[in-house]
Amino acid sequence: xxxxxxxxxxxxxxxxxxxxxxxxxxxxxxxxxxxxxxxxxxxxxxxxxxxxxxxxxxxxxxxxxxxxxxxxxxxxxxxxxxxxxxxxxxxxxxxxxxxxxxxxxxxxxxxxxxxxxxxxxxxxxxxxxxxxxxxxxxxxxxxxxxxxxxxxxxxxxxxxxxxxxxxxxxxxxxxxxxxxxxxxxxxxxxxxxxxxxxxxxxxxxxxxxxxxxxxxxxxxxxxxxxxxxxxxxxxxxxxxxxxxxxxxxxxxxxxxxxxxxxxxxxxxxxxxxxxxxxxxxxxxxxxxxxxxxxxxxxxxxxxxxxxxxxxxxxxxxxxxxxxxxxxxxxxxxxxxxxxxxxxxxxxxxxxxxxxxxxxxxxxxxxxxxxxxxxxxxxxxxxxxxxxxxxxxxxxxxxxxxxxxxxxxxxxxxxxxxxxxxxxxxxxxxxxxxxxxxxxxxxxxxxxxxxxxxxxxxxxxxxxxxxxxxxxxxxxxxxxxxxxxxxxxxxxxxxxxxxxxxxxxxxxxxxxxxxxxxxxxxxxxxxxxxxxxxxxxxxxxxxxxxxxxxxxxxxxxxxxxxxxxxxxxxxxxxxxxxxxxxxxxxxxxxxxxxxxxxxxxxxxxxxxxxxxxxxxxxxxx
Numbered sequence: 001x002x003x004x005x006x007x008x009x010x011x012x013x014x015x016x017x018x019x020x021x022x023x024x025x026x027x028x029x030x031x032x033x034x035x036x037x038x039x040x041x042x043x044x045x046x047x048x049x050x051x052x053x054x055x056x057x058x059x060x061x062x063x064x065x066x067x068x069x070x071x072x073x074x075x076x077x078x079x080x081x082x083x084x085x086x087x088x089x090x091x092x093x094x095x096x097x098x099x100x101x102x103x104x105x106x107x108x109x110x111x112x113x114x115x116x117x118x119x120x121x122x123x124x125x126x127x128x129x130x131x132x133x134x135x136x137x138x139x140x141x142x143x144x145x146x147x148x149x150x151x152x153x154x155x156x157x158x159x160x161x162x163x164x165x166x167x168x169x170x171x172x173x174x175x176x177x178x179x180x181x182x183x184x185x186x187x188x189x190x191x192x193x194x195x196x197x198x199x200x201x202x203x204x205x206x207x208x209x210x211x212x213x214x215x216x217x218x219x220x221x222x223x224x225x226x227x228x229x230x231x232x233x234x235x236x237x238x239x240x241x242x243x244x245x246x247x248x249x250x251x252x253x254x255x256x257x258x259x260x261x262x263x264x265x266x267x268x269x270x271x272x273x274x275x276x277x278x279x280x281x282x283x284x285x286x287x288x289x290x291x292x293x294x295x296x297x298x299x300x301x302x303x304x305x306x307x308x309x310x311x312x313x314x315x316x317x318x319x320x321x322x323x324x325x326x327x328x329x330x331x332x333x334x335x336x337x338x339x340x341x342x343x344x345x346x347x348x349x350x351x352x353x354x355x356x357x358x359x360x361x362x363x364x365x366x367x368x369x370x371x372x373x374x375x376x377x378x379x380x381x382x383x384x385x386x387x388x389x390x391x392x393x394x395x396x397x398x399x400x401x402x403x404x405x406x407x408x409x410x411x412x413x414x415x416x417x418x419x420x421x422x423x424x425x426x427x428x429x430x431x432x433x434x435x436x437x438x439x440x441x442x443x444x445x446x447x448x449x450x451x452x453x454x455x456x457x458x459x460x461x462x463x464x465x466x467x468x469x470x471x472x473x474x475x476x477x478x479x480x481x482x483x484x485x486x487x488x489x490x491x492x493x494x495x496x497x498x499x500x501x502x503x504x505x506x507x508x509x510x511x512x513x514x515x516x517x518x519x520x521x522x523x524x525x526x527x528x529x530x531x532x533x534x535x536x537x538x539x540x541x542x543x544x545x546x547x548x549x550x551x552x553x554x555x556x557x558x559x560x561x562x563x564x565x566x567x568x569x570x571x572x573x574x575x576x577x578x579x580x581x582x583x584x585x586x587x588x589x590x591x592x593x594x595x596x597x598x599x600x601x602x603x604x605x606x607x608x609x610x611x612x613x614x615x616x617x618x619x620x
Contacts, residue, residue, distance in 0.1 A: 097282035176587075338585040385577075
């Protein structure tokens with residue numbers, strides 16, 4: 001332990017020495033370019049600074065530090081610290097004020113955050129500091145490239161800026177496609193697009209306000225703001241990369257190299273005044289604030305509620321496999337970019353689900369979305385001017401009145417007879433034959449492709465033991481099985497697996513047996529789960545796209561299979577604050593379904609039988 005501590009201190013000492021050396025070299029180079037009597041002229045300029053310009057610069061500094069504090073709000077939400085927003089902003093502002101002045105930004109900022117927030121550990125403080133530093137540098141890179149292309153900038157910045165802007169769409173797609181990455185034994189959750197968008201906005205406000213403060217403090221210069229801004233951004237980046245205290249040296253050298261030599265006195269006067277107002281002043285205030293850190297006041301964290309035995313929608317049991325949880329009587333699921341409110345509320349005591357998912361999504365830097373909700377919940381979303389889409393139709397039967405003897409069930413009776421002639425026997429499992437079921441699952445995946453996840457099942461013994469499971473045997477040989485979510489008010493079809501060589505009618509027999517069992521238990525509602533909504537006949541484009549989706553996801557076959565049970569088809573909806581966010585949310589859900597996280601990362605697994613998570617039409 002002592003060796004690690006000493007080695008860490010040694011590394012920091014070396015880093016500090018290197019940073020100070022860089023600053024000293026830059027200042028030496030800069031000093032060689034100054035003429036005799038330069039500092040006397042600078043002193044004269046400083047004494048002549050306009051009081052109004054100084055006050056405006058102080059105002060711009062306040063705006064900049066307000067934006068700086070918001071970085072920590074985004075970071076705390078990303079890392080799930082549950083620190084109240086006001087405390088996160090205050091601690092972040094103080095930490096950045098000290099870090100940018102003293103240098104060694106990550107370590108200095110982490111120590112300041114740890115001091116200001118008694119509810120966090122040093123490890124979390126370091127993670128917050130790293131998140132803020134890295135995300136700010138990336139955002140600064142993007143903004144610098146955009147500004148360098150839009151405003152007069154040194155020619156050397158043109159092609160690097162083109163490269164950065166050209167790779168930005170690729171980076172966004174990668175961030176969307178891979179919200180979680182694994183590096184060796186470490187699993188890292190990347191910032192969501194909403195988080196990075198927030199960082200980008202606050203960074204733009206921060207650097208524009210800071211540059212304006214410097215511009216106001218350069219007395220009588222002919223340097224225009226459009227010329228100063230690109231150089232200021234490059235100088236700021238150089239200062240941050242160097243790690244020198246206050247960025248002294250690299251910052252000044254970049255400015256003096258890029259600006260006209262005739263303005264050297266005015267520029268240096270402005271930089272000195274800028275350092276006093278933007279660096280020294282906030283650092284002194286931060287030191288005073290750190291003398292009295294915040295009191296412990298951890299925000300209320302949603303406590304996972306596992307008892308869903310009385311939920312009106314048994315399908316809520318899917319949260320046992322996708323990492324979802326119940327908050328404020330609503331089942332929510334994090335898909336990477338989106339926080340989905342799954343189905344309808346768990347309890348009649350639930351508050352407005354739209355408000356619930358919005359608040360929890362904001363607390364996680366995610367897009368809020370209602371997913372597979374009924375018309376009743378969709379009305380609440382419409383009242384809040386959310387955009388709606390009819391994405392699926394759920395097949396529902398009533399077990400107590402389900403009777404296959406009537407004429408509409410001719411096809412189902414034929415399927416059941418075929419299974420009977422093949423000597424298929426159906427039993428409800430009291431003990432799961434895991435090895436045989438795993439074999440069936442492997443055969444099924446070999447025939448149908450890799451199992452999907454999210455709201456669609458992946459075979460897992462720990463998941464199946466919480467369900468009703470029915471087994472189909474041909475003699476003593478297991479050929480298929482089906483599992484069902486269950487509550488006191490509903491059963492819902494979930495996982496279905498079968499041997500490709502299973503006799504015709506086997507899966508029909510499994511579902512039929514489950515409906516009969518639910519009838520004996522007086523279960524009033526039995527869901528065969530959902531299928532993609534039918535194509536929109538009013539749009540040739542949407543009809544063509546929908547048919548592609550139906551073929552790819554097996555929607556037509558699923559609808560035909562479930563239609564044999566003569567269900568009532570009930571529409572299900574998705575909703576988000578606007579059309580663009582709904583499209584992004586549905587794409588994110590589709591990604592989470594097609595490429596689910598490993599079970600170790602999300603908890604346990606649901607079947608490929610459901611609505612395949614792609615809207616077949618967008619309708620207001």
